[in-house]
Amino acid sequence: MKKILAALLLTALAIPAAMADSPTEVRTQSFKKILRAFEPMGMVVRDRDPYNKDAFIKQADTLKQLSAEPFNHFPQGSIDGKSRAKPEIWSQPAKFQSAKDNFLKSVNDLSSTARSGDLAAIKKSYGVVAQSCKACHDSFRGPER
Numbered sequence: 001m002k003k004i005l006a007a008l009l010l011t012a013l014a015i016p017a018a019m020a021d022s023p024t025e026v027r028t029q030s031f032k033k034i035l036r037a038f039e040p041m042g043m044v045v046r047d048r049d050p051y052n053k054d055a056f057i058k059q060a061d062t063l064k065q066l067s068a069e070p071f072n073h074f075p076q077g078s079i080d081g082k083s084r085a086k087p088e089i090w091s092q093p094a095k096f097q098s099a100k101d102n103f104l105k106s107v108n109d110l111s112s113t114a115r116s117g118d119l120a121a122i123k124k125s126y127g128v129v130a131q132s133c134k135a136c137h138d139s140f141r142g143p144e145r
């Protein structure tokens with residue numbers, strides 16, 4: 001009986017570990033959340049959707065809340081079959097860190113600019129964020145596979 005209980009307990013403990021998502025999946029989901037927060041602002045910035053100051057502030061703040069999250073999921077060398085992460089993330093850590101810092105700063109700036117209600121300034125700030133996504137992707141994200 002004891003043995004069975006122990007076996008059951010071990011199985012119960014083993015299941016969550018086996019089902020846990022890989023770092024690649026976790027950070028990809030996290031980046032996708034960022035994209036979903038970022039896109040609606042892009043619609044406003046491209047004059048496709050009407051500008052509403054309060055709604056835009058909320059969106060910018062959501063982006064800010066989400067923005068640091070994916071970077072908690074880049075353990076050394078974590079590249080699996082699906083990952084687009086490049087080895088340079090770990091071989092050029094200072095450069096990766098600075099791409100990340102630029103991004104976080106640009107997201108902060110966007111959230112401040114959103115409060116000004118100055119749409120021209122907001123468009124500029126949004127562009128800086130978009131540029132910081134691209135700069136990091138150009139150096140540290142490989143082709144889709």
Ligand code: HEC
Pocket residue numbers: 024027028031032034035038082083084085086096099100103129130132133134136137140141
């Ligand atoms: C400092 C680096 C860095 C910044 C900044 C960054 N990304 Fe990424 N992003 C990556 C890396 C690396 C991956 C690939 C992760 C993997 O596949 O393991 C990635 C993956 C993604 C993915 C997952 C799907 C895919 O294409 O691989 C999306 C969506 C994404 N990024 C959107 C964005 C957006 C939008 C921004 C800016 C608002 C942004 N990223 C900023 C490094 C960055």
